Amino acid sequence: MKAWGGFQGLTAAAKLLGVSAQQQQSELAAFCWARAQLGGAVQQLTNLRTFAALPERVEDSSQQQGTTRNIGISAHIDSGKTTLTERILFYTNRIHAIHEVRGKDGVGAKMDFMDLEREKGITIQSAATYCQWKDTNINIIDTPGHVDFTVEVERALRVLDGAILVLCAVGGVQSQSITVDRQMRRYGIPRLCFVNKLDRSGADPFKVIAQAQAKLALNAAPLQIPLGLEERHSGLIDLLTMKAYSFDGAHGQDISVVPMTADQQQLAESKRADLIERVAEADDELSEMFLMEQPIDAGTLSEAIRRATLSLKFVPILMGSAYKNKGVQPLLDAVTAYLPAPEDTNYTALDADKEEEPLPLTSGRDGPLVALAFKLEEGRYGQLTYMRIYSGTLRKGDSITNSSTMKKLKVPRLVRISANELEDIQEAEAGDIVAIFGMECSSGDTFTDGSGRYSMTSMNVPDPVMSLALLPKSRDSGGKMSRALSRFLKEDPTFKVSVDGESSQTIISGMGELHLEVYVERMRREYDVDCEVGAPRVNYREAITQRTNFDYLHKKQSGGQGQYGRVIGYMEPLEEGNKGVEFVNEMVGNAIPPAYMPSCEKGFLEAANTGNLIGHPVEGIRIAVTDGAAHAVDSSELAFKLACLYAFRDAYSKAKPVxxxxxxxxxxxxxxxxxxxxxxxxxxxxxxxxxxxxxxxxxxxxxxxxxxxxxxxxxxxxxxxxxxxxxxxxxxxxxxxxxxxxxxxxxxxxxxx
Missing domain, CATH: 3.30.70.240 (Alpha-Beta Plaits)
Structure with a gap:
């Protein structure tokens, strides 16, 4: 098969040169004889040439690329994201002492700066920081792993260029790993995988890699294999350079080359062959070299990995133990080598002045300013607005325009964020993630320099699934509670607040028990508001199961102008998976004047907000108006709105609701x-x-x-x-x-x- 693969490569080349099929066939016998005679020698020579050409260390193939990386670190809960971020900050000299997530010194990890995060040992809010590794500036967002805070992952991935998916060497691909992978695919983000916790009992990185290939359907392969596992884990073998490295010193800062055993050498050669084959499937240039059985050195392989990663056809897998300070520096090298710079990513804005025509953005400081406010946070000095700049330059003191409201705002203070620390800067350019103080806006607003009404596409926001009733324990706490809820609404798109029309209770809705529990606790700590919490409520929905017709006449005459409106039509369930409420105008003629149709739609949609069974919203329903009648004097917008509202309630009970x-x-x-x-x-x-x-x-x-x-x-x-x-x-x-x-x-x- 190898001989045939080589001949296929020659055949492809022959076709390009115009060689006929007959001539190609006549060459086959000679080729096969030569390959059989020289097979062993060629293979030995190939191996010698391959490894003799390997450099001592893979040079950073990104040096000719941009010098900025915007990355997120995401994973299932307790996979070690925050611990990994702590080591990255230490090795890049952003911090000078390492603290653990559940540390005994009472300090806690740098990125978990909220008291609640340190007490619970989990990440609740995504936290941004920046650092420099060699010649590359890296902006990092550490995201929560708990599913209740999934929107923090959504909005981080919305503005990032690349990501690191952390997998536990013991737990492997878990439920939230699958969710995070789905989010990365949604935004088309190239990623690396980091198999963490190789020091744990039961660690099996190759099982995890197999799960990533099967459960996540990734074309993935390791760039490293471990030197020992569990308590014997001491370092890694780099499959590009074919060298083994150990991580010594108090914090793993001393990296040295160590000898490999014969078994380790044999395993490394086998895994390197698998790596080349997987990358060749995703990269045409390497595929050609692979078929022609040309020697593939570390530099060539590294460039092919970069191309395949950026095209979303390959996912490099690295490994180590962040807690034991092993494997983090090679991961940083991989971030700069394989993940995209802003210049490598094609971003598109929508031009509102041209019917939302797509507008490609050039990631350069000289283009028009386009920046997205992706997260809001209430700080000591007012609202802190996190921004990703996609094009142009933003300076302190500039006047910028909110594309949603067309209001002009001045930039009073521009800062870089490192967890809860702020560093004032004078300007930021395309590719940077910064924050602005004192700007009134909403999450998802786009800002420009006024040269056009541009907007970035919005992110996916899941619907809340659980609700709680809140009642402040003291009467004078009502104002404080309103301020707290107003702030939380701005910060979190998945957090909703409503008032029950019957009981007048304040209802908060979110993604789960922990999500709502955190907000109740934050109200107590940050606003001094103690609340009585009612029993959790499930956000039920209602739906119909069969088609039914309606013919309703709303007629009221009590002196003066009356009310008259008749609507005829039907309602039916939508196809499975469609959760919307559709209103369709199937009128032929003007039995209902066109001016009243918006009122009809409004009446039906308002009625669908409260189902007859338990008062919850109705979903997955189509309502069509086919006929009706109007009165020259007594018909009005209110009359038709009421007619539709009553028609819905009358027909709904006949449609077998569930x-x-x-x-x-x-x-x-x-x-x-x-x-x-x-x-x-x-x-x-x-x-x-x-x-x-x-x-x-x-x-x-x-x-x-x-x-x-x-x-x-x-x-x-x-x-x-x-x-x-x-x-x-x-x-x-x-x-x-x-x-x-x-x-x-x-x-x-x-x-x-």
Missing amino acids: ILEPIMNVEIRAPTEFQGTIIGDVNRRKGLIQNSEAEGEDVVVEAQVPLSDMFGYSTGLRSMTQGKGEFTMEYARHASIPSEKQSQLAATYRSSR
Whole structure:
């Protein structure tokens, strides 16, 4: 097969030179004879030439590229993102002492600067920082791993050029790893994988790589293999240079070349061959060299990896142990070598003056200013607005225009951010991530220099799935609570606030128990507001299951001008997966004057906000008006709006409505001895087991469970597993509930009214 691959390469070259098919065939016998005679010698010579040409160290192939990298670090919870960021800051001299996420010194990691983050040992808010590695400036955003704070990952990835996906060498590809990978694909972000925690008991990086290839469908291969695992982990073998490196010193800062054993050399050669083959699948230049069996040196391979990574066809995998200070410096080299600079990324704005025509942006300081406000934060000196500059230059004192409101604003103070520390700067240019104080705007607003009405595309914001009722304990706390909720609304697009029309309670909605718990605690600490918290409410939805017609006449006459409006049409469920509410005008003629059609649409949409069963919004429905009638004197916009509202309520009950509840993807990890207890509890909670498999000494159970049955699960799981179990939960879909539960909820709703 190798001989045939080589001949195919020659055939392709012959075609380019115009050699006929007959001539090609006549050469086949001679080629095969020569290849058979010289096969062993050629292979030996190829190996000698390949490794003799390798440099001592791969030169940074990005030196001719831009000198800025904007990267995010994302992963499943407890994969070591924040620990990795702490080491990066140490090796780039941004900090001079290493502190741990759950450190005993009470300091905590640099990027977890909120008191709540340090107490809980988790990242709640994405935190930005910057550093310099060799000649490259790196802007880093450390994102949360908990699914309740997924919007922090969304808005970080929206403005970044590249990312590092951290995978645990023991846990492998977990539920949130899959979610993060999906987010990276959504925004087309090139990424590296870093297999962390090689020092942990049960670490198996090759199993993790196989999971990344299978579960994430990545064309991925390692650039390194470990020198020892678990407590014997001491360093890495670089498959490009074929050299082994150890990381010594108090903080792994002393890197030295160490000899390899014969077994290690053999494994490295095998993995290097696999790496070349995987990259060749994604890069035409390397593919040609691979088919022609030409020697591939480290520089050539590095350039091919960069091209394949930027084209999203290949994902390099690096590895190490951030906690044990191993493998972080090569990861920084890989960031500069393989991830894109702003100049390598094609960004597009929408020109509002030309019907949102796409406008390619050149990432240069001389272009028109286009900057996106992607995150808001309330600081000591007012609102802090995080901005990514896509084009042009932003200077302190400049007047810039908000494309959403067309208001001109002055830049009073421009800063770079390093966690909770700020550094004043005079200007920033395309590719930079900076912050501005004292600017009133919303998350997602685009700013320009006034040369045009440009806007960047918005990010994906998931709907909240859980609600809580809040009541301040003291009367004078109402104003403070309003200020706190107003601030949180600006900061977090997934956080919603409403007032219950019947009970007048303030309702907050979010992505889960932890999400809402954090905001209630922040109100207490930052605004001195103690609240009584009502029982969690599930955000149910309603839907219809069959088509039904309506013909409703709204007629009212009580002296003076009356009200008259008649609407005829039908309502039907939309195709599966469509959650919207569609209004369709199928009128033939003007039985209803066109001026009243907007009122009809408004009436139907308003009615769909409150279903008849339990008062929750209706989704997945199409409402069509086919006919109607109007009165020359008594018809009005109000009359037709009321006619549509009543027509909806009348027809809705005949369309066999159902209640939909949120179903959650739940992943539970605990010691194998508790497997039976966990599965039994999931079944008791009306969950459906999707998968159950052993990973080392643990079992991982994947299930789909109704959200209403998951309240208080963290406490239940701790008691079932002696505190050794953990779980993550993510919204999957809405699904209809059993008829007996529907009757119970509907009866409760009617009695409360």
